[in-house]
Amino acid sequence: MNQMVNSTSIKTRLLLVIVAALVGMLAVSTFALMSEKSTMLDDRKVKTRHLVEAAYGVLVHYYDLQKTGALSEEAAKDAAIKDIKAMRYGQNDYFWLNDFTAPIPRMVMHPTVSALDGKILDSEKFNCATSLQAGLDGTVEKTDGKKNLFVAFNEVANKAGSGFVTYNWPKPKAGGGTTDELYSKLSYVKKFDGWNWLIGSGIYIDDVESIFWQRATWLITIVLFVAVLIGSLMLVLTRSITAISERLGKSNAELEEANQRLQKLDQMKSDFLSSVSHELRTPLTSIRGFSQLIDREFTRSFAPLAEEDAGLQKKSVRIQENLKIILKESERLTRLINDVLDLAKIEAGHTNWHDAPLQAAVLIKDAAGAAHGMFEQKPAIELRLEIEEGLPLFIGDADRMQQVLVNLINNAVKFTDQGMVTVKVFLNPEAQIQIEVRDSGIGFPQEEAEAIFDKFQQAKQGDTLQDRPKGTGLGLAICREIVNRHGGRIWAQSQPGKGSVFSLILPPAAESLVKTVEITARIAAFADGERTAAGAISGKVGKPKVLVVDDDLAVCNYFSQLLQEQGYEVITAPDGQAALVAARSHQPDLITMDLSMPVMDGRTAISLLRADTELKRIPIMVISAIPGWEAAGGDVAMSKPLDETRFVENIHLLLNDAAASGAAEPKKVHFLVLYQEGQPPAMVPGGFAAYCEVGFCPVNELSARIQAGFQGMVAIPADLLNQVDIGFINATPSLEVMIMPVPAMGVAASLIQVTQHPQETKQGEHL
Amino acid sequence: MTEIAKIAIVDDEVHIRALLEQTLEDLDGEPEILTAANGAEGLALIERERPQLVFLDVMMPLMNGYEVCAAVRSNPDLAATTIVMLTAKGQEADRTRGLETGAHHFVTKPFDPDEILDLAREILQAS
CATH class of the missing domain: 3.30.450.20 (PAS domain)
Structure with missing residues (x-):
């Protein structure tokens, strides 16, 4: 059906071309004849x-x-x-x-x-x-x-x-x-x-004219002949093109069919992998769990009995060693299943990527923190970070990029016995963000530098795998998939015995995104201005109180320690319900909230806190192991494992906000997001939550809001920009207006800062 | 905590049930451990016995873990029941779905028995 339409449209187009060519030739020859006539007479x-x-x-x-x-x-x-x-x-x-x-x-x-x-x-x-x-x-x-x-x-x-x-x-x-x-x-x-x-x-x-007509007849004859020739050539061409396009259409349909078959196969592969993974996990659980139980019981009850007999003791040690091997191997099998599933998901495009503007430096610091344990096991290796300042941001999935970096660092540690692991980030001459993980380990021959990124490939020495494989053999393949998906490239350089360098490049984020970050900074600065003005009035007495809500006792203790070091008073609650009770009785200045908890989860607790008139002003920091950006209704979201520095920074930020709230003046930037009535708002200021009190307002109500004394920022999605009566805002002498383009969440928008001068407000009173 | 704690294990795999049972035997106060081999049986058990803690497998015949979880959550009498889901996938989407249906914790198979033990201790202490 489709290719029929295609070939007909090709035919029509060709015929049109032929007709146009003929008309063109006729026009040209007429013009030539006319000028020929006058030149002949001349x-x-x-x-x-x-x-x-x-x-x-x-x-x-x-x-x-x-x-x-x-x-x-x-x-x-x-x-x-x-x-x-x-x-x-x-x-x-x-x-x-x-x-x-x-x-x-x-x-x-x-x-x-x-x-x-x-x-x-x-x-x-x-x-x-x-x-x-x-x-x-x-x-x-x-x-x-x-x-x-x-x-x-x-x-x-x-x-x-x-x-x-x-x-x-x-x-x-x-x-x-x-x-x-x-x-x-x-x-x-x-x-x-x-x-x-x-x-x-x-x-x-008339003699001249008769000569002219003689020549003209010749010319016209030639033109007609050529036209007929071209026409017939074109017709022949049309036929063959039609034939070709029909053939193409046919092979297209075949390709389409093959593609669908492949997609089906791909789906089958994914389904197969996920069910195999499930089926493998259940027996693995038994193997791992029971060997652990056996180990525990053996160590507890039987090993002491064997202590008296030297032969039995030897056997008991062997049993314990063998059990450890079963445990280790089941762990390795688990990792392998996880990696296979992970890689299959990425390859099949079934991964949900949480893209956000990222700083390479922060990622590297986080990854270094996560790989900390590896270095503790090998004290002969030193970790060094060389981070260039002021690098551009890039767009990516923080968890996935972290996975890449941790994997590279782990590999470096794995294959190095002593010396140095260096992680370096810089802007290369092509203006791309380049990250290098360099080690002083055993290295590998350069010929294998490509192959090691393939599945189940590890560098060999001679024909035998040196030692036994240290890992699943999928880590680098996963790294490559992730880096490729970010529009980057990963490669390796090495020499046996001289260590290796794994490099990856990432394209920096577009200018517009950098703008968004600038805007966030601007909003923060605007908010800071208001805050200092308000903060001066409200000198708060006493230690700020922080309520830590987490079902994990260890986490609670850890946070409490961190916060007490910063001079805060800490209260803890093990779940959402207990948090509500504690919030009412202690009136904390800040709450840190875990999301998945028994009795009442964090999400519900936040919505209840926000619904309570007395408690809704308390800033909430969500700390969750659930990946993603969402703050679940809180002001700031942080993910586990926690970055201590950023945690403390955010606590300070939120507490400053709260300090200002003691005054009558608003402590956050009032941030209006305009939308067209009947359509959901196009822009949600995700990263602005710490600074902004966000309201949504239909575009035609903006004037009313401003007249009612609104001050703050207005975000206007680009598709609404024409409908906003900026002229009106300008026309009011009491308003200072600043317009700035804001691309937020992928939607280009404008930001207008509305500030009302006090003396002009008096004028308003006269009116 | 004067009364004896009740823990329910809902899993269609007999070995996993055995593993969990043996693991939880180490808990102080010798809690009563109840088992069910499918979702429907599990829900009936939870409604009848009102355990403080439920270990719930996701993929089961008759009624899957999400359905059981949603049914437990919609019953106000069972508000004090903490649900720990045993997921074979450990995938993000499954976690989100589990959280939405009201599960409190997730344990990915294959799990570490010590992890299960710690979790159970903590939950029973909190209630």
């Missing part, structure tokens, strides 16, 4: 003039002979007349001579109408319409009345010595004599002063 005019000049030379020649006395005047004139009478050119063209006598000239010689020779040319039949051009450049003067054409010749010759005259004259007949009817003729005449004669010659315009 050419003939020039030729005639040259011929007249030549015949004039004959007159001069005999006149000179007369002057030298070689010929008498009579003889010279006769010779000249005889010579000129004999001169013919073209189809019907000749020269004539007439006397220059006034007022009416007398014919000296006319080669085709000899009856006129010696006659005064005063016959009325010579009165006709003429057009005169004196000289070569003289203007053309037309006489439509009855003018004696020989008088007209005289006029032209008198003015400039020579010139062109158009008039009507009979044509000479083939057998002698002249035709009865008159033809339009263009003649050139020139005055010869020696004998006071006028010599002239002309061309019949």
Whole structure:
């Protein structure tokens, strides 16, 4: 169906092209013919003039002979007349001579109408319409009345010595004599002063036209021939193109079918992998769990019994060792299953990527923190970070990029026994973010540098795997998939015994995103301004109280310790319900909230806290192991494992907010997001939560809000920009307006800062 | 905590049930451990016995773990029951779905028996 439509449309298009080409050719040839016609006439005019000049030379020649006395005047004139009478050119063209006598000239010689020779040319039949051009450049003067054409010749010759005259004259007949009817003729005449004669010659315009038409016929024939040729070629081409496109359509359909089959297979592969993974996990759980239980019970109850007998003790140690092997191997199998599933998911495109603007430096610090345990096990290795300042952001999934970096660092540690692991980030000459993980380990031959990124490939030494494989053999394949998905590239360089370098490059984020981050900073600065103004009034007394909500006792203790070091008073609650009770009784300045908890989860607790008029002002920091950006209704979201520095920074930030809230003035930037009524708001200021109190407002209510005294920031999605009456905002003298483009969450928007001057507000009161 | 704690194990795999049972025997106060081999049986058990803690497998015949979890959560009498889901996948989407249906914790198979023990201790202490 589809390819039929395609081939018909190709045919129509080709036919259109053919028609257009023919029309074009016709237009071009018509234009060429028109210009050819006028050039032909011009050419003939020039030729005639040259011929007249030549015949004039004959007159001069005999006149000179007369002057030298070689010929008498009579003889010279006769010779000249005889010579000129004999001169013919073209189809019907000749020269004539007439006397220059006034007022009416007398014919000296006319080669085709000899009856006129010696006659005064005063016959009325010579009165006709003429057009005169004196000289070569003289203007053309037309006489439509009855003018004696020989008088007209005289006029032209008198003015400039020579010139062109158009008039009507009979044509000479083939057998002698002249035709009865008159033809339009263009003649050139020139005055010869020696004998006071006028010599002239002309061309019949229809002669020129007939030549023109002869040529035109030729041209048209050729054009038509070429057109027919091209047309038929095009038709042949159309046929073959149609055939080709039909064939293409067919193979397209086949490809489509093959693609669908492949997709089905892919789906089957994914389903297969996920069910295999499930089926493998259950027996693995038993193997791992029971070997652990056996180990525990054996160590607890049986090993002490064996202590008395040396032989039994040896056996008991062996049993324990063997159990450890089962445990280790089941752990390895688990990792392998996880990696296979992970890679299959990425390859099948089933991964949910949580893209956000990221700082390479932060990621590297986080990854180094996560790999900390590895370095503790190998104290002979030192970790060094070389981080360039002021690198651009890039867009990516923080958890996935973290996975890549942790994997690279782990690999480096795995294959290094002593020395240094260096993680470096810098902007390379191509302005891309480049991260290098360098180690001083065993390295591998450079020929294997590509293959190690393939599945189940680890660098070999000789033909045997050196030692036993340390890992699942999928880590680097996963890394490559992740880096590729971020539009980057990963590669390795190494030499056996000289260590290796794993490098990856990532394209920096687009300018617009950098803008978003700038905007966040601007909003923060705006909020800071208000805060310091308000903070000055509200000097708060006593230690700030923080309520830590987490079901994990260890986490609670850890947070409490961190916060107490910062000089905060800490209360803890193990679940959402306990948190609500504690919040009411202690009125904390800040709450940190875990999301998944028994009795009442964090999400529910936050919505209940926000619904409570007394408690809704307490800032909430969500700390969750659940990946993703969402704050679940809190002000700031942080993920586990926790970055201590950022945790403390955010706590400070949120507490400053809260300190300002003691004053009557608002502590956050009021942030209005405009939307079209009936449509959901296009922009959600995700990263702005710490600074903004976000409200949503239909676009047509903006004026009312501003008149009601709204101050703060207005975010306008780009598609609404035209509908916002910025003119109105400007027209009010009391308002300071700043407009800035904001791309937020992928939607280009504008940010308007609305500030009201106090004195102008007074003016408003007058109104 | 004067009364004896009750823990329910809902899993269609007999070995997993055995493993969990043996693991939980180490808990102080010798809690009563109840088992069910499918979702429907599990829900009936939970409604009848009102355990403080339920270990709930996701993929089971008759009624899957999400359905059991949602049914338990919609029953206000069972508000004090903490649900720990045993997921074979450990995938993000499954976690989100589990959280939405009201599970409190997730343990990915294969799990570490010590992890299960710690979790159970903590939950029983909190209630």
